[in-house]
Amino acid sequence: KQEVTQIPAALSVPEGENLVLNCSFTDSAIYNLQWFRQDPGKGLTSLLLIQSSQREQTSGRLNASLDKSSGRSTLYIAASQPGDSATYLCANRAQTGANNLFFGTGTRLTVIP
Amino acid sequence: DVKVTQSSRYLVKRTGEKVFLECVQDMDHENMFWYRQDPGLGLRLIYFSYDVKMKEKGDIPEGYSVSREKKERFSLILESASTNQTSMYLCASSLSGAYGYTFGSGTRLTVV
Numbered sequence: 001k002q003e004v005t006q007i008p009a010a011l012s013v014p015e016g017e018n019l020v021l022n023c024s025f026t027d028s029a030i031y032n033l034q035w036f037r038q039d040p041g042k043g044l045t046s047l048l049l050i051q052s053s054q055r056e057q058t059s060g061r062l063n064a065s066l067d068k069s070s071g072r073s074t075l076y077i078a079a080s081q082p083g084d085s086a087t088y089l090c091a092n093r094a095q096t097g098a099n100n101l102f103f104g105t106g107t108r109l110t111v112i113p
Numbered sequence: 114d115v116k117v118t119q120s121s122r123y124l125v126k127r128t129g130e131k132v133f134l135e136c137v138q139d140m141d142h143e144n145m146f147w148y149r150q151d152p153g154l155g156l157r158l159i160y161f162s163y164d165v166k167m168k169e170k171g172d173i174p175e176g177y178s179v180s181r182e183k184k185e186r187f188s189l190i191l192e193s194a195s196t197n198q199t200s201m202y203l204c205a206s207s208l209s210g211a212y213g214y215t216f217g218s219g220t221r222l223t224v225v
Contacts, residue, residue, distance in 0.1 A: 031211040043203055044216040051211055093211070100171070101214055103156045
């Protein structure tokens with residue numbers, strides 16, 4: 001079964017810093033990988049979706065990369081802001097098995113003003 | 114933008130009550146999902162549906178059932194609510210294949 005791990009579990013940075021969140025997975029037979037943001041007590045907001053044939057996707061200050069062969073994805077956040085404070089989850093959609101997403105454990109990010 | 118709407122943000126129910134959680138999506142997605150999220154356990158799939166009247170068990174279906182009579186609506190039913198079903202419930206929808214998922218805003222259910 002696909003296992004998805006996110007490191008670190010928590011991260012605290014001063015405002016303005018660039019940062020990288022990591023996601024690793026065990027099965028490279030995926031359709032895509034999706035990064036989500038979750039604010040406390042809220043649902044998941046999709047940030048970026050990378051198809052298995054793509055290497056990266058960008059949206060504003062966010063850039064996500066995918067290296068399927070090594071089972072890794074990163075989410076790069078440039079010039080962090082206090083409003084970026086949230087939990088970030090990666091999830092991939094496997095090509096085999098049930099129609100389902102496999103979620104990582106999440107990274108809780110705090111950006112200190 | 115695709116919207117997934119969950120009917121309630123917060124619910125408080127008594128033990129033994131029958132509880133209905135409703136989810137509606139507006140983009141003609143064939144797949145719909147119900148997850149629960151608990152601290153330290155992450156998101157766990159309860160049930161999903163890939164077509165009207167079709168349903169499949171996820172990882173933790175015990176104590177739950179679902180209904181999908183129309184393509185846009187997927188209901189989660191707690192037949193007899195128990196305190197261990199206190200949780201955040203998240204609904205999602207997607208097209209099949211290499212498409213992303215869209216999630217609702219969640220329902221925080223407390224069973225007392």
